Each structure stands twice: as structure tokens, then as C-alpha cells.
Amino acid sequence: MSGSGEAVAERTHSEAAAAQREAAGARGEALETLHRVFGYDAFRGEQEAIIRQVLDGGDAVVLMPTGGGKSLCYQIPALVRPGTGVVISPLIALMQDQVDALRALGVRAGFINSTQDLDQRRTVEAELLAGELDLLYLAPERLRVEATVALLGRARISLFAVDEAHCVAQWGHDFRPDYLALSMLGERWPDVPRIALTATATRATHQEITQRLGMPHARHFVAGFDRPNIQYRIVPKNDPKKQLLAFLKEEHAGDSGIVYCLSRASVDRTAAFLCDNGIEAVPYHAGLDAGTRAVHQSRFLREEGLVVVATIAFGMGIDKPDVRFVAHLDLPKSVEGYYQETGRAGRDGLPSTAWMTYGLQDVVQQRKMIQGSEGDDTFRRRAAAHLDSMLALCETADCRRGRLLQYFGQEAVAPACGNCDTCISPPETWDGTVAAQKVLSTVVRLERERRQKFGTGQIIDILLGRKTAKVIQFDHDQLSVFGVGDDLSEGQWRGVVRQLLAQSLLAVEGEYGTLVLTPASGSVLAREREVRLRKEPEKPVAARAAKSERKAKAAAADLPQEAVPVFEALRAWRGRQAKEQGVPAYVIFHDATLREIATVRPASLSELGGIAGLGEKKLATYGEGVLEVLADPGAAEPA
Missing domain, CATH: 3.40.50.300 (P-loop containing nucleotide triphosphate hydrolases)
Structure with a gap:
């Protein structure tokens, strides 16, 4: 190699070494x-x-x-x-x-x-x-x-x-x-x-x-999508506002949380209902003026125990770590949206709940919205695929967390997570083939014999043999399927229809949500396909079991008894600091940091500096104040 070539090589090597040293530094x-x-x-x-x-x-x-x-x-x-x-x-x-x-x-x-x-x-x-x-x-x-x-x-x-x-x-x-x-x-x-x-x-x-x-x-x-501190629960819809109220009062009294509704009107009604029943709640949706939305968002970030009832216009980027629950009163449009929204709970890693009510009308409404959308066929197909995945999550009899992770391409570490409703209280399944045939046969007879299409209510009235005014008006009591479904209750039949819709064995059509067959219906009517269905719970057993499980997990995260008054004193001090500075309390310190301080009880600034989440600036700004509270917790007055 010539001298000049050696010099170039040496320089190149030297530059590479310098770059490596710089990167390492x-x-x-x-x-x-x-x-x-x-x-x-x-x-x-x-x-x-x-x-x-x-x-x-x-x-x-x-x-x-x-x-x-x-x-x-x-x-x-x-x-x-x-x-x-x-x-x-x-x-x-x-x-x-x-x-x-x-x-x-x-x-x-x-x-x-x-x-x-x-x-x-x-x-x-x-x-x-x-x-x-x-x-x-x-x-x-x-x-x-x-x-x-x-x-x-x-x-x-x-x-x-x-x-x-x-x-x-x-x-x-x-x-x-x-x-x-x-x-x-x-x-x-x-x-x-x-x-x-x-x-x-x-x-x-x-x-x-x-x-x-x-x-x-x-x-x-x-990274892994699992949030093990969040308990996923989906309950049958039956007067959802009252179900929500019971959920909040029994499991999340005094907690901050978000309630999602599909429409602005539902947001307003639900927020008013919670306020009327002693739970402080504010609405948030695009129909409110910008000033009102800003105030409600600011209150949620700065106050403890406030509930925001919102459309999906609220929540992205919210960094409030102590949101203890996210509730859905209506079916989300996609698993991605659902996961994003439920992920706003429990950012501090403490036990939190993702709770949703779900029923037949959710399926009918979402199908109608897709059919009536202004998008092209490609858009409707994609929207339907998103909905199908969401319905599969709702109807699964397997671990709900496992199904959620699978959607994002991640395998669950165990067949059962132990912290979702289907693990805590496994649902029963049954052979619903005959029941499915009865529903599909009713739809067939209405369409072929009478050239008529009806919604779920009329189908169920015919199956149960109810001589309602509408049944008599259209002579539906003369159909051969009239009264063949008295082996199931109305609620069970609604569950059958809901699951047939979820499995695409039935479809919704038109403005009034009438039921029609799908290409897959024929295999069921021809007895070529078995239909497995989830058994509709008679009582909310899963909810009670989930509640006790959540409380057990929360107890594990609780502080030692002697640390509780110290933690509360630190929270009171933090509240005053936040109010004086006009910032959310978590900007001062997260609850997790206060918990560790209350447990360890550091006696000096150097010991306090060993607490996770406490950097140099916060140590310099708040260290002496924290040590004063630790020295005399009883002197701290509520914020």
C-alpha cells in the first residue's frame, strides 16, 4: 500500500474510532x-x-x-x-x-x-x-x-x-x-x-x-402490548347507566376515570345522571364550546376523583397516571380504538379496570352505521372487518386478554391471564345449532312466504308465541314457527340473535335494522354446521367475582398501615403545591413516588434522592418540603 493510501486508511480508521467513542459517550x-x-x-x-x-x-x-x-x-x-x-x-x-x-x-x-x-x-x-x-x-x-x-x-x-x-x-x-x-x-x-x-x-x-x-x-x-394491571371486563347490557352507577359506587368510589359513549346526547345524559346520583362528573364532546372543553379537561387533570363522560374526542395524550377505570357504555368501532382508550387507565401500574356494557343493539347499530356510511365499498369492508374483530373479543369464551394480544400479533404468555372476566368466571358454552335454525327459519319464512322483513323484536315475539298487536296485524301467529321458541327466555333469544350477528350468520339491513340471511346461513339451515354460543348469565356472577379479585389485587398494592397517614399527608402537601403553581398534581410527583417515600421514610436529601422518579431538579425544588412533611405528617393540612 502506498504512503498516501496508508494515510487515508489510518485517517478513516481514526475517524471511525472517534465516532465509536462519541457514540459510547x-x-x-x-x-x-x-x-x-x-x-x-x-x-x-x-x-x-x-x-x-x-x-x-x-x-x-x-x-x-x-x-x-x-x-x-x-x-x-x-x-x-x-x-x-x-x-x-x-x-x-x-x-x-x-x-x-x-x-x-x-x-x-x-x-x-x-x-x-x-x-x-x-x-x-x-x-x-x-x-x-x-x-x-x-x-x-x-x-x-x-x-x-x-x-x-x-x-x-x-x-x-x-x-x-x-x-x-x-x-x-x-x-x-x-x-x-x-x-x-x-x-x-x-x-x-x-x-x-x-x-x-x-x-x-x-x-x-x-x-x-x-x-x-x-x-x-x-414492545409487549400487555397491561397486566388492567382488568378487562365486558358485561351484558341491561340499563347501562344504572349498571355504570353500581360499578362506580361498589368498586371505584372516589376514583378518577373516563366513561365513553357513542353519541353527544348520551354523553350529556350520562354525565347528568351521575351528578344526580352523587358522582361528580363532567361531559366532554365536540358539541361543547372550546372554552367548556378546556375547563373540563383541566379539571380532570388537576382534580382527584372527577369522572369525565366523553365521546372518543377525549383522552389521546392524557398523561394522568391515576385514572383507575375506563368504562364503555357503547361498543367501540375497533379493537385498536378500544385498546387505545382502555390504555388510559392505570398508567401508574396500579390495579385498574376496563369495563364495558355490550348488547344486541350495539351490534345492530354498528352494522347500520357501516351500511349507511358515505365511504366506498373498500371503506365499508374495512369497517366491517374492524367490527368483526371487536365482536370476536366481546363474544370470546377464552381469555379476553389473550384474544386482545393476539389481535396485535403477540402471543399470550399463558392460556389464562387470571385478571379478566372470562378467566375469573369462565363462561359456559352450549350447542346453539337448533336455536340458530329457529331464528334463521323465522327470517326465511317472513321473507319467502310473506315477502316481509322485520327486526329482532318481532322475530323474538314470533318465536315466543306472543300475540302482540303487530303479530296479529300481520297474521304472524299463523306461521309454522310461531311459538317454537318457548324453551328460551326473551333475554336468551336476544343473546342468540346477537351472537348470530357477531358470527355473520345473520345480517342487518336498511334504516330500520331488519334481519336478513347471509351466505353462511344456508350451512346452518342445512345442518352442515354446528353453532356454539356463549350461555347468557342469569346473574352478574362474573362481575362479583371480578370485584373481589380487583380488591385483592388492590390490597396487594396497598401501603403498610403505618405508611398510610404519611402518604395522605404527602398528597395533601402535593395538592397545595399543585394549586399554587397551577399545574396537575402528577407534575409535582406521581402517586407511586409518594407511596415509596411514605414507605421508605428517607431522613435526608441524599436518601430522598434514591427514590425512583425523583431527579435533581425535583429534589432541589421539593426536597426540603417533603422532609418537613415526613418529620411531622400530622401537621400537614388537607389541600
Whole structure:
């Protein structure tokens, strides 16, 4: 090798070695930042590998469940890499709280969005250009403004983080058109690493995120979807508002939680019903003015024990760690939406409940909505497939958590999780072939002999042999199937119809929800196919069993008796701090941190610094106050 060639090789080797040393130094700095800023000693799960990928300048697509620590995956690289990390987030209403929480940790964070006046925006822009921001939050629509793109072009950008990345998927449950333009980030800043993050996505959505954001070379990280602290329960619908009230009073009295309803009118009625029955609740939906929505969201984040009744317009990005339950009074449209919504419970890892009422009318209504939608055939087929998966989750006799994980391509670690209703009180199944034939035969006779189509109520009246005015009017008491179903109750027949709809052995048609046969119906009528059905519970045994199980798990998470008054004193102190600063209580400390402090009872700042979740800034800001409470818990007055 010539002298010049050797020199080039040596220089190349030297540069590679320097790059390796720099990368190793950055990784060490990442762990130091985790401890110094966030108060944790070690990364969890895939966090370290994701952070290493971004620190090394690579792109990443991250699927990690709510509460799994996604935000650290971009916050730490933004603190370690030179420049400002730009976070693209659709959550304008939450940006102030996100920034407040980071500033409480000593992170220099800011945001630019439509809630600011001109002077506020200019201040943040000046901080960005002066290199005085670690993180800047932007809504995706800001990047369609040329002035914003020009501003970023003048700044030093360390990374782009696309939060809630499932919003780019047109078949997803939170589609936002502005996300489709984010592929320009890679084109405009090819050397700046990008990280796309979401809490839930199927393989198809995962691929769509990658394609639409233009990240073909990104490494993919898929964490486990299981949230073992959440108990999944689905109960038969029977006066859902009263069922909800009983659930809240018996199991979640005084807890914060979210109740989801399908319509705005149902949200308003349910919130009023809960208030009338002694549970403090507020409504949230797009029909309320922006000011009211902002107040209700702020109250939920800052107050303990408040219930928000909402449409799915509420909840994405909510970082309140102590949401103890998420309830659904109507069937969600997809498993992805359901998982995203239930994942807002129990972010602190403590026992929480995902509870839903589900009945025949849910199936009929959702089928009608799909048929009447303005989308094309492809859209309707996709919507129907999403609904079928949701119905399979509701009707399963196997472990509900296992079915949920399977949907996201993850195998359950055990055949039974022990913390869902079907595990706690396994449902019975029965051979419903004859019952199915009776229902299908009734539909056939109405259509072929009378050229008529009717809904569920009339079908059941005919099977039960009821001579109602409508039955007599149409001479349905003369049909050969009249009265052949007196072996089952009305509730059981409704369960049969619901499950036939769920199995696509029956279909809903038209504005009035009439029942019609499907291509699969013939095999049942011809006795070529067995139909297995879940037995309808006579009493809510599963709910009672689940309740006792939840209480047992909650007891395991309870504090030692002597630590309880200390914990309550710390909560009172935290409440006063939060009120004085105008921030949610969890911005000061999470409950989990207060629990550990109350149990360990540190006697000095150095001992307090060993508590998980307590970084340098919080130790300096709140350490002396915490030690004062620990020295005399009885002196702390309620907030």
C-alpha cells in the first residue's frame, strides 16, 4: 500500500474510532440523564435500544403501550444530542401541561400553537434560534405554514419525534390529514433522525405509518402490548347507566376515570345522571364550546376523583397516571380504538379496570352505521372487518386478554391471564345449532312466504308465541314457527340473535335494522354446521367475582398501615403545591413516588434522592418540603 493510501486508511480508521467513542459517550450520557433528570437508575424494556438507535442518527418506529415510557425514547436523545428536539403532536390542548411537566424536571421546553398570542410565539421562536430549548412541541398543521418550516431551517434540530403516529393511518381510529404531509421532514432534513411513536397499531397500520412518513430504513421496535394491571371486563347490557352507577359506587368510589359513549346526547345524559346520583362528573364532546372543553379537561387533570363522560374526542395524550377505570357504555368501532382508550387507565401500574356494557343493539347499530356510511365499498369492508374483530373479543369464551394480544400479533404468555372476566368466571358454552335454525327459519319464512322483513323484536315475539298487536296485524301467529321458541327466555333469544350477528350468520339491513340471511346461513339451515354460543348469565356472577379479585389485587398494592397517614399527608402537601403553581398534581410527583417515600421514610436529601422518579431538579425544588412533611405528617393540612 502506498504512503498516501496508508494515510487515508489510518485517517478513516481514526475517524471511525472517534465516532465509536462519541457514540459510547452519548450512550453513557443517556443513562446519566435518565438518573439526573428523571430520577431512574435503569431503562425499561426496549427503551435503551431505541434511544441508542436515535443517538446514533438512525430512524425508529416505536410501538409501545400507553404508560410504557414512550416519551423518554425521544426526550433523552433530545437532551443528549446537540440542538433542539422537535415533537410533532396533535394534542394542542395538552401542550401546556406537557411543557409544564418537563420544566418541573429542569428541561427547557416550549411549544408553538394557535393558543398563543404573537408575543408569546416570538419569545419561543427567539429561544429556539438562540439554542435555549431542549424540546419544542408543534402541531402537525404548523408544518404546512412556510414560516414555521423556515424557522426550523434556521435552528439546529437534534431530532424529529412524531407522537401519536397512528394518526397518519387512513384506516386508523384517529386519522389526521395533516400527518400525511410529515414525509417532508425526511426530505427537508435528511440527516436529522426521526422517531415515530404510537401506543397501538396492527401490522397493517404499522406498515402504513412507515410508508406514509417516508421511513423505509427505520428500525422497528415493538414492545409487549400487555397491561397486566388492567382488568378487562365486558358485561351484558341491561340499563347501562344504572349498571355504570353500581360499578362506580361498589368498586371505584372516589376514583378518577373516563366513561365513553357513542353519541353527544348520551354523553350529556350520562354525565347528568351521575351528578344526580352523587358522582361528580363532567361531559366532554365536540358539541361543547372550546372554552367548556378546556375547563373540563383541566379539571380532570388537576382534580382527584372527577369522572369525565366523553365521546372518543377525549383522552389521546392524557398523561394522568391515576385514572383507575375506563368504562364503555357503547361498543367501540375497533379493537385498536378500544385498546387505545382502555390504555388510559392505570398508567401508574396500579390495579385498574376496563369495563364495558355490550348488547344486541350495539351490534345492530354498528352494522347500520357501516351500511349507511358515505365511504366506498373498500371503506365499508374495512369497517366491517374492524367490527368483526371487536365482536370476536366481546363474544370470546377464552381469555379476553389473550384474544386482545393476539389481535396485535403477540402471543399470550399463558392460556389464562387470571385478571379478566372470562378467566375469573369462565363462561359456559352450549350447542346453539337448533336455536340458530329457529331464528334463521323465522327470517326465511317472513321473507319467502310473506315477502316481509322485520327486526329482532318481532322475530323474538314470533318465536315466543306472543300475540302482540303487530303479530296479529300481520297474521304472524299463523306461521309454522310461531311459538317454537318457548324453551328460551326473551333475554336468551336476544343473546342468540346477537351472537348470530357477531358470527355473520345473520345480517342487518336498511334504516330500520331488519334481519336478513347471509351466505353462511344456508350451512346452518342445512345442518352442515354446528353453532356454539356463549350461555347468557342469569346473574352478574362474573362481575362479583371480578370485584373481589380487583380488591385483592388492590390490597396487594396497598401501603403498610403505618405508611398510610404519611402518604395522605404527602398528597395533601402535593395538592397545595399543585394549586399554587397551577399545574396537575402528577407534575409535582406521581402517586407511586409518594407511596415509596411514605414507605421508605428517607431522613435526608441524599436518601430522598434514591427514590425512583425523583431527579435533581425535583429534589432541589421539593426536597426540603417533603422532609418537613415526613418529620411531622400530622401537621400537614388537607389541600
